[in-house]
Amino acid sequence: MTITREDLGAALEAGAITGEVATPRENNLDHIRRFLAGERQFDFGVELTRDWDFDSVFDLMVNRCGLRPERDFTEGVDTISTQRCIEGLGALGTAVEEVxxxxxxxxxxxxxxxGLMPVHMAVADWARSLGAQLVEPDGMIEVPALGGDLRRIRGVWFWQLHGGIPHTHLTEPMERLLAELVARGEPAPDLVVADHGWAGRAGSAGLRTIGYADCNDPGLFVAEAxxxxxxxxxxxxxxxxTLYEPLIDYVVGGGWKA
Incomplete structure (x- = not known):
């Protein structure tokens, strides 16, 4: 199925994936401060290569993510740019096809x-159908620093702990996986498609990386900049x-080429 850019934009906003979203303004501002303080779970493994302060990160989030630009707006409903999301999906489609x-x-x-596991799985299936090799070393990969281990479903890696799949911003899972590839003599990935600490750490390691990021995830936008x-x-x-289904259709159906 191919969905048009216009139809995707309408679906994204109807699902509150972009436009007015559930993540509140106060949370977005707080996460900028915690990222700049280098707090664990908020740094995303991003290594800063230039000086950043609150104002410069705020301006970046307005321009690249679509936050409301009013500096005196500190509480309430914030926004994500539909246009920027669609542009990013086009970059994703281009990179996957190229690799x-x-x-x-x-x-x-x-x-x-x-939230994002079905998106990753669908794009991974599509990439494999195009001839890409997915990074899938055999066997269990333990994560001593955190406990648990790394597993994958349909080619998508995640961190498992006590039988569950935690929501995490931590970088240790990506660090452990990349170290395991080196130990096994496997080549580095030609492309990483990830989010949170998985994406931030991959980018800081010099790997070609595309990441999904919410409006309270300034680290990945800084890494891009x-x-x-x-x-x-x-x-x-x-x-x-299920609200991500139009997004999936747009990427794997080639709507971004139109």
Whole structure:
């Protein structure tokens, strides 16, 4: 199925994936401060290569994510740019097709499984159908720093702990997976498609990376501005998974080529 850009925009806003979203303004502003303070779970493994302050990150989030620009607006409903989201999805489609055409290796991973896992799985299936190799080393990969282990469903990596799949911004899962690839003598991925600490750490490691990010995830937008991420796709990353179906159709159906 192919969905047009216009129909996708309407679906994104109807599902509160873009436009007015559930993440409140006060949370967005707080996360900028915590990112700049380098707090664990908020730094996303992004290595700063230039000086950033609150105003510069705020301006970046307005321009790249679509936050409301009024500086005196500190509480209430905030926004995500539909246009920027659609542009990011186009960059994703282009990158996946390019790497797949060369028979390259793509690593898919998520720290937000309750929302984004179906999106990652669908794009991973599409990438494999185009000829991409998915990064899928055999066997269990334990994560001593956190407990639990790394697992995958339909080519998408996640961190498992006590039989569950935690929502996490931590970087240790990506660090552990990349270290395991080196230990096994496997080549690095040609492309990483991920979110949260998975994406931020991959970008800081010098890997070609595209990341999904909510309006309270400034780290990935900063990484993009620093040239560490090829593209950041702004969207609410935790709506009911079925609401992402038009987005999936747009990417795998090639609507971004029109």
């Amino acid at each position: 797949a055409a060369a028979g390259g290796r793509i690593l898919f991973a998520t720290g937000h499984p309750a 620093q040239g560490q991420l090829e593209a950041t796709i702004p969207l609410d990353d935790d709506v009911v998974p």
